[in-house]
Amino acid sequence: xxxxxxxxxxxxxxxxxxxxxxxxxxxxxxxxxxxxxxxxxxxxxxxxxxxxxxxxxxxxxxxxxxxxxxxxxxxxxxxxxxxxxxxxxxxxxxxxxxxxxxxxxxxxxxxxxxxxxxxxxxxxxxxxxxxxxxxxxxxxxxxxxxxxxxxxxxxxxxxxxxxxxxxxxxxxxxxxxxxxxxxxxxxxxxxxxxxxxxxxxxxxxxxxxxxxxxxxxxxxxxxxxxxxxxxxxxxxxxxxxxxxxxxxxxxxxxxxxxxxxxxxxxxxxxxxxxxxxxxxxxxxxxxxxxxxxxxxxxxxxxxxx
Amino acid sequence: xxxxxxxxxxxxxxxxxxxxxxxxxxxxxxxxxxxxxxxxxxxxxxxxxxxxxxxxxxxxxxxxxxxxxxxxxxxxxxxxxxxxxxxxxxxxxxxxxxxxxxxxxxxxxxxxxxxxxxxxxxxxxxxxxxxxxxxxxxxxxxxxxxxxxxxxxxxxxxxxxxxxxxxxxxxxxxxxxxxxxxxxxxxxxxxxxxxxxxxxxxxxxxxxxxxxxxxxxxxxxxxxxxxxxxxxxxxxxxxxxxxxxxxxxxxxxxxxxxxxxxxxxxxxxxxxxxxxxxxxxxxxxxxxxxxxxxxxxxxxxxxxxxxxxxxxxxxxxxxxxxxxxxxxxxxxxxxxxxxxxxxxxxxxxxxxxxxxxxxxxxxxxxxxxxxxxxxxxxxxxxxxxxxxxxxxxxxxxxxxxxxxxxxxxxxxxxxxxxxxxxxxxxxxxxxxxxxxxxxxxxxxxxxxxxxxxxxxxxxxxx
Amino acid sequence: xxxxxxxxxxxxxxxxxxxxxxxxxxxxxxxxxxxxxxxxxxxxxxxxxxxxxxxxxxxxxxxxxxxxxxxxxxxxxxxxxxxxxxxxxxxxxxxxxxxxxxxxxxxxxxxxxxxxxxxxxxxxxxxxxxxxxxxxxxxxxxxxxxxxxxxxxxxxxxxxxxxxxxxxxxxxxxxxxxxxxxxxxxxxxxxxxxxxxxxxxxxxxxxxx
Numbered sequence: 001x002x003x004x005x006x007x008x009x010x011x012x013x014x015x016x017x018x019x020x021x022x023x024x025x026x027x028x029x030x031x032x033x034x035x036x037x038x039x040x041x042x043x044x045x046x047x048x049x050x051x052x053x054x055x056x057x058x059x060x061x062x063x064x065x066x067x068x069x070x071x072x073x074x075x076x077x078x079x080x081x082x083x084x085x086x087x088x089x090x091x092x093x094x095x096x097x098x099x100x101x102x103x104x105x106x107x108x109x110x111x112x113x114x115x116x117x118x119x120x121x122x123x124x125x126x127x128x129x130x131x132x133x134x135x136x137x138x139x140x141x142x143x144x145x146x147x148x149x150x151x152x153x154x155x156x157x158x159x160x161x162x163x164x165x166x167x168x169x170x171x172x173x174x175x176x177x178x179x180x181x182x183x184x185x186x187x188x189x190x191x192x193x194x195x196x197x198x199x200x201x202x203x204x205x206x207x208x209x210x211x212x213x214x215x216x217x218x219x220x221x222x223x224x225x226x227x228x229x230x231x232x233x234x235x236x237x238x239x240x241x242x243x244x245x246x247x248x249x250x251x252x253x254x255x256x257x258x259x260x261x262x263x264x265x266x267x268x269x270x271x272x273x274x275x276x277x278x279x280x281x282x283x284x285x286x287x288x289x290x291x292x293x294x295x296x297x298x299x300x301x302x303x304x305x
Numbered sequence: 306x307x308x309x310x311x312x313x314x315x316x317x318x319x320x321x322x323x324x325x326x327x328x329x330x331x332x333x334x335x336x337x338x339x340x341x342x343x344x345x346x347x348x349x350x351x352x353x354x355x356x357x358x359x360x361x362x363x364x365x366x367x368x369x370x371x372x373x374x375x376x377x378x379x380x381x382x383x384x385x386x387x388x389x390x391x392x393x394x395x396x397x398x399x400x401x402x403x404x405x406x407x408x409x410x411x412x413x414x415x416x417x418x419x420x421x422x423x424x425x426x427x428x429x430x431x432x433x434x435x436x437x438x439x440x441x442x443x444x445x446x447x448x449x450x451x452x453x454x455x456x457x458x459x460x461x462x463x464x465x466x467x468x469x470x471x472x473x474x475x476x477x478x479x480x481x482x483x484x485x486x487x488x489x490x491x492x493x494x495x496x497x498x499x500x501x502x503x504x505x506x507x508x509x510x511x512x513x514x515x516x517x518x519x520x521x522x523x524x525x526x527x528x529x530x531x532x533x534x535x536x537x538x539x540x541x542x543x544x545x546x547x548x549x550x551x552x553x554x555x556x557x558x559x560x561x562x563x564x565x566x567x568x569x570x571x572x573x574x575x576x577x578x579x580x581x582x583x584x585x586x587x588x589x590x591x592x593x594x595x596x597x598x599x600x601x602x603x604x605x606x607x608x609x610x611x612x613x614x615x616x617x618x619x620x621x622x623x624x625x626x627x628x629x630x631x632x633x634x635x636x637x638x639x640x641x642x643x644x645x646x647x648x649x650x651x652x653x654x655x656x657x658x659x660x661x662x663x664x665x666x667x668x669x670x671x672x673x674x675x676x677x678x679x680x681x682x683x684x685x686x687x688x689x690x691x692x693x694x695x696x697x698x699x700x701x702x703x704x705x706x707x708x709x710x711x712x713x714x715x716x717x718x719x720x721x722x723x724x725x726x727x728x729x730x731x732x733x734x735x736x737x738x739x740x741x742x743x744x745x746x747x748x749x750x751x752x753x754x755x756x757x758x759x760x761x762x763x764x765x766x767x
Numbered sequence: 768x769x770x771x772x773x774x775x776x777x778x779x780x781x782x783x784x785x786x787x788x789x790x791x792x793x794x795x796x797x798x799x800x801x802x803x804x805x806x807x808x809x810x811x812x813x814x815x816x817x818x819x820x821x822x823x824x825x826x827x828x829x830x831x832x833x834x835x836x837x838x839x840x841x842x843x844x845x846x847x848x849x850x851x852x853x854x855x856x857x858x859x860x861x862x863x864x865x866x867x868x869x870x871x872x873x874x875x876x877x878x879x880x881x882x883x884x885x886x887x888x889x890x891x892x893x894x895x896x897x898x899x900x901x902x903x904x905x906x907x908x909x910x911x912x913x914x915x916x917x918x919x920x921x922x923x924x925x926x927x928x929x930x931x932x933x934x935x936x937x938x939x940x941x942x943x944x945x946x947x948x949x950x951x952x953x954x955x956x957x958x959x960x961x962x963x964x965x966x967x968x969x970x971x972x973x974x975x976x
Contacts, residue, residue, distance in 0.1 A: 290860075292779070298870045299775070414941065425954075436962055440908065443951065448915065451915065451919060455922050
């Protein structure tokens with residue numbers, strides 16, 4: 001049991017920065033450049049670990065604890081989802097709530113660490129992040145409810161594992177869940193069109209600004225944490241959309257990781273093709289995602305599932 | 306007959322073509338008089354008593370208006386008449402099609418066509434106000450028609466066991482229609498076609514459209530188009546009554562009627578624009594029409610009688626307003642005074658028109674309103690009686706205040722930018738309409754009487 | 768299953784339009800919606816009747832009408848909408864509520880053809896509601912026209928329930944009517960534009976009592 005958990009977590013840790021690298025490469029490709037190497041995030045993390053930290057005098061222990069807390073929360077959440085051929089090592093009834101709660105914990109600590117610095121700059125980012133996450137959380141839960149209704153189970157890994165024919169039965173609802181969950185994915189990971197991970201301008205930062213004051217291995221943890229978050233939520237997304245738990249383990253692994261690479265590439269494509277939305281349009285985007293999920297719910301209720 | 310009216314408008318001799326066509330139409334309509342009431346051409350087209358009644362209205366009104374247009378268009382030489390006259394002719398064809406439809410889908414198409422064709426007519430002068438009026442009219446009417454289409458579809462769904470929406474079939478088999486779908490369809494049809502009629506609360510386009518359209522167009526719209534819309538509503542009532550849903554639909558009619566009366570009463574009081582006032586008057590009369598149907602029994606006969614008289618009276622008064630517009634170049638009431646002194650015929654027609662519209666004896670509208678009152682008392686709906694009398698008196702008061710001053714007051718000097726005296730074509734249509742009103746209201750000839758009897762028999766006795 | 772997927776793909780652009788403010792995008796989304804709509808007759812009752820309807824819908828609603836609408840806004844220099852009556856976010860929520868109401872209403876009716884799909888009538892109702900919401904809550908004339916057209920799309924879905932029972936002539940007549948309606952609307956929009964300098968109906972408020 002312990003071995004399974006450890007191997008699960010280590011796979012997540014090893015492979016997650018690769019996703020960030022793929023996104024970077026895709027964006028570079030669309031911009032007509034070669035871009036940084038695929039393993040660049042690994043080098044970044046390694047570099048950051050070797051650097052020293054600088055702490056502002058206004059901060060307290062929260063500031064130092066936050067990166068570790070958020071990273072570990074995200075890592076713990078990864079044990080609830082299946083990765084390709086690997087079953088989730090620790091499923092239990094109602095683990096969805098814990099899943100969402102862990103992300104809330106991570107977010108909470110990031111926000112109060114930002115507030116801890118005493119700078120209005122970070123406070124602004126914190127308030128934005130809090131607002132958007134509220135809306136995204138609703139959509140996330142609505143999606144979970146739909147999935148629970150569809151699969152009649154309340155365990156995360158079994159909710160998203162079905163046989164191959166479920167698209168035929170639940171196609172339209174799944175489509176809507178997929179679209180709205182994709183929007184939640186973009187919001188949670190601070191991707192365009194919700195937030196621009198490359199910008200450092202006051203007007204446009206949400207996530208970046210909260211972590212502006214971290215340095216050294218704190219920053220490394222944060223970078224790593226965002227990579228793991230991307231992997232976990234992306235895995236969830238892929239599992240929702242592609243029902244493949246009837247196939248053999250090898251096939252599942254191949255399809256899963258192939259889909260993850262595709263997902264990373266599509267995020268890169270979205271980032272290259274769109275600009276970030278104006279701040280007051282983001283709640284509207286999330287409201288739209290909410291309405292989509294709502295319609296999905298209505299469809300399921302009508303069809304009497 | 307409808308196909309024969311589809312002429313291609315040419316650049317010259319437009320008015321002559323118009324006159325010829327309208328006379329031809331009138332002759333064709335008159336030729337129907339000796340023929341039996343129910344004629345069936347094919348399954349889609351045919352007449353019954355009500356169709357013939359309304360067709361006569363349309364025909365006579367159009368003929369009179371086309372005479373009026375001879376001088377009116379000469380006055381307004383600013384724009385090419387091609388679209389105007391083309392739309393007018395096509396409108397005539399569409400209205401004829403409405404009266405002849407025996408298929409609910411075809412009825413819808415015809416009414417939608419009338420909406421689309423009348424919108425450019427409103428916009429004839431291309432002033433900002435008329436564009437606004439045309440846009441509101443188009444949008445609200447299109448919305449109403451879309452709902453009407455939905456209602457027609459629901460009707461078809463409710464008739465799925467008999468697989469048809471031909472009027473005759475539906476009426477014969479009305480009892481096998483699925484009730485929930487039928488009720489839904491009736492609501493949508495009433496809202497949709499009621500918008501076209503101008504019933505409150507779907508009336509908001511009326512004052513704007515009638516206020517900004519050229520007066521002959523206003524005459525046509527308030528006389529003939531409302532007749533067509535009323536025909537559609539009547540068909541809905543027919544279906545209801547045959548399906549024994551009277552209890553369901555009659556209160557709705559009464560409510561719509563009283564609401565229209567009330568709203569028009571409120572808005573007529575403060576009016577400053579003569580033609581907008583006429584728009585609200587149209588709302589009022591439409592309200593009376595559906596009120597009559599909602600009361601049932603003798604009220605149905607009264608409604609039909611009212612519709613006939615109202616059409617000609619509206620025609621009269623709109624043409625009068627056209628004359629006033631040409632003389633005074635304004636629609637504001639405060640600028641028009643003392644018509645009767647310089648332009649006697651117009652002035653007299655203004656006063657007579659006012660008397661007719663507000664239901665003064667001995668004109669026909671008085672009789673029909675009295676009949677409706679009697680029906681309301683007999684069916685013991687005293688609240689209806691109360692509101693009815695109240696609103697009618699308020700409307701009369703509002704009118705009197707406005708019109709009497711316009712007609713009889715001291716003429717203002719130096720306000721005549723327009724025509725100095727009445728010419729033949731301005732006045733002739735008024736006199737024709739006066740004659741027609743005399744015959745339709747005061748001294749009703751036997752055939753007309755029996756035609757209305759037959760038409761109301763479509764609903765009575767159910 | 769394909770039918771239901773198509774139905775959802777029809778509602779989806781409707782919701783996106785509710786939250787969108789670019790005129791060009793709205794017209795394109797409408798064209799997309801009509802394209803998916805035109806495949807539905809073929810999914811329900813495949814046959815020559817359905818094929819004709821599908822082709823007619825594609826020609827009219829996917830090509831001609833958007834082209835006309837683009838022509839109508841050609842002279843409008845600003846291609847964006849102003850704030851709707853109640854703001855974008857509230858419009859979206861209201862749209863969601865109306866869709867819920869639509870589903871509620873249709874569950875109370877006894878459906879004539881259950882074997883087609885449980886989802887047809889609710890989605891038809893919801894599209895009519897979305898179109899209606901668009902019509903009354905927006906200020907730009909073009910968006911109002913698109914709202915009307917979306918309502919017609921929803922009504923078309925209803926008509927599909929009766930596909931084989933309605934004479935083709937009547938359905939063609941309906942399509943023709945809608946086409947002419949859009950034509951007339953486009954012309955009047957042009958007049959509005961010429962007169963007021965912008966195709967926004969905010970300026971149309973002079974006529975009142």
